[in-house]
Amino acid sequence: MKQPSITAKAIGLLPALPEFLKTYNLLKKSQWWSREQLEEYQVRQLGRILNHAYENVPYYRKIFDERGLKPDNIQDFSDLQKLPFLTKEIVKDNLNELKAGNYHADKFEYVTTGGSTGIPLGFYYEKGVSRAIEWAFIKSLWERVGYNFRDKCAIIKGYVVSSASTGKLWDYSFFGRWLMLSSYHMTEDNLPHYIRKIREFKPGFIQAFPSAVTILARYMKSKGVEPFPSVKAILCGSENFYPSQRELLEDTFHCRVYSWYGHAERVVLAGECEQSADYHAFPEYGITELVREDGSPISNDNEPGAIVGTGLTNYAMPLIRYKTDDLAVRSSIVCPCHRGYPMLKNVQGRWLQEFIITGTNRPISITAVNMHSNVFDNVEQFQFYQEKKGEVVFNIVRKDSYTERDTEYIRSELLKKLGDDVRLEISFVNHIPRTGRGKYRFLVQKLPVEFGSSAVSSEDGE
Numbered sequence: 001m002k003q004p005s006i007t008a009k010a011i012g013l014l015p016a017l018p019e020f021l022k023t024y025n026l027l028k029k030s031q032w033w034s035r036e037q038l039e040e041y042q043v044r045q046l047g048r049i050l051n052h053a054y055e056n057v058p059y060y061r062k063i064f065d066e067r068g069l070k071p072d073n074i075q076d077f078s079d080l081q082k083l084p085f086l087t088k089e090i091v092k093d094n095l096n097e098l099k100a101g102n103y104h105a106d107k108f109e110y111v112t113t114g115g116s117t118g119i120p121l122g123f124y125y126e127k128g129v130s131r132a133i134e135w136a137f138i139k140s141l142w143e144r145v146g147y148n149f150r151d152k153c154a155i156i157k158g159y160v161v162s163s164a165s166t167g168k169l170w171d172y173s174f175f176g177r178w179l180m181l182s183s184y185h186m187t188e189d190n191l192p193h194y195i196r197k198i199r200e201f202k203p204g205f206i207q208a209f210p211s212a213v214t215i216l217a218r219y220m221k222s223k224g225v226e227p228f229p230s231v232k233a234i235l236c237g238s239e240n241f242y243p244s245q246r247e248l249l250e251d252t253f254h255c256r257v258y259s260w261y262g263h264a265e266r267v268v269l270a271g272e273c274e275q276s277a278d279y280h281a282f283p284e285y286g287i288t289e290l291v292r293e294d295g296s297p298i299s300n301d302n303e304p305g306a307i308v309g310t311g312l313t314n315y316a317m318p319l320i321r322y323k324t325d326d327l328a329v330r331s332s333i334v335c336p337c338h339r340g341y342p343m344l345k346n347v348q349g350r351w352l353q354e355f356i357i358t359g360t361n362r363p364i365s366i367t368a369v370n371m372h373s374n375v376f377d378n379v380e381q382f383q384f385y386q387e388k389k390g391e392v393v394f395n396i397v398r399k400d401s402y403t404e405r406d407t408e409y410i411r412s413e414l415l416k417k418l419g420d421d422v423r424l425e426i427s428f429v430n431h432i433p434r435t436g437r438g439k440y441r442f443l444v445q446k447l448p449v450e451f452g453s454s455a456v457s458s459e460d461g462e
């Protein structure tokens with residue numbers, strides 16, 4: 001592949017370019033393999049990671065030994081069920097035992113899920129490798145709708161342009177190819193500036209959180225604003241994506257609206273293709289299972305189940321049968337694109353589309369408030385609560401390691417995103433209950449919030 005070095009450097013890939021190319025070149029071929037070839041590949045990769053986990057990862061050595069198992073006892077996907085699920089709680093309690101002992105300390109990159117369910121979770125990537133591999137998969141996904149790294153993109157994804165209080169609405173990144181638009185200032189007053197800027201910039205693509213681009217689309221539609229002729233597709237990720245939103249976006253932007261599903265834990269990655277809006281799960285990325293509440297496997301086409309993934313790419317911290325909070329339905333249709341990938345439908349993530357409303361009526365998506373950093377390392381659980389415009393209570397269940405310093409850190413990081421038209425009260429609680437449907441909520445919103453809610457209707461997971 002002729003990869004311009006400037007592109008690779010800009011996304012921090014240069015040291016890991018061989019990893020990127022290895023994965024990207026594999027995907028170029030493997031996406032056209034038959035179902036049988038793909039399954040053979042998966043079984044081989046599964047064997048590799050299980051052997052590695054058994055030899056080098058203390059947690060897995062214990063799990064195998066307790067069950068009298070050796071990696072050789074797992075020869076196919078049904079054998080995999082001999083191993084227990086890996087839950088978030090287990091990861092939290094065994095973080096060090098899950099690290100591969102044959103990797104040097106400086107090969108680990110600490111990351112967090114950001115805690116979109118209100119439960120922060122930290123784990124490790126292989127430094128310089130995991131992100132390169134991820135980019136190869138993302139490139140393969142987005143190429144299906146014509147995206148190339150050299151294309152100009154407008155990005156509306158929780159990016160803080162300096163700080164929420166400066167009022168700066170955009171910035172450039174990636175050698176001027178990316179126009180980073182603040183998703184914290186999308187008010188009626190500001191949206192005409194956003195529209196003018198995007199029109200002037202002429203992006204080929206818009207990368208967005210569905211909740212954020214929905215605000216833009218609703219405004220454009222209500223004012224009869226013409227679509228952007230340069231935009232070939234809207235790339236939507238990181239949140240649930242509802243049919244009503246897709247309709248609105250297609251109607252407003254007159255282009256392909258493309259979405260995918262994945263998360264920081266990197267055990268499942270699935271996206272639409274050229275010809276279908278169903279999710280094609282990458283078999284090269286991980287092994288995807290759907291299970292009932294009691295853990296039994298689902299093999300039919302109409303029963304929703306929890307998504308369980310075994311990552312095939314992260315050897316620094318293997319996640320085997322990792323149980324996500326997300327739901328999906330399996331689909332056995334053969335896609336007209338002829339990829340032999342397993343198909344998922346109706347993917348419902350943990351991301352509810354909700355907004356905090358600031359004192360000056362700025363709607364801030366909770367996905368954008370999410371922190372991918374160590375801010376919540378000493379927090380067991382948290383939840384936003386809002387009943388008055390411009391006022392938010394942040395409830396925290398503390399870990400034993402929590403100190404007063406954490407409060408200051410959390411306050412200053414949150415205010416960077418919320419801005420100074422929000423009064424933030426931090427309060428400590430012993431327990432944060434689940435909803436009636438057993439989910440944790442990131443935000444309890446008592447205000448009648450107009451943005452997003454009518455677009456999302458009653459499907460918003462509550």
Ligand SMILES: [Zn+2]
Nearest residue numbers: 273276335337
């Ligand atoms: Zn397809």
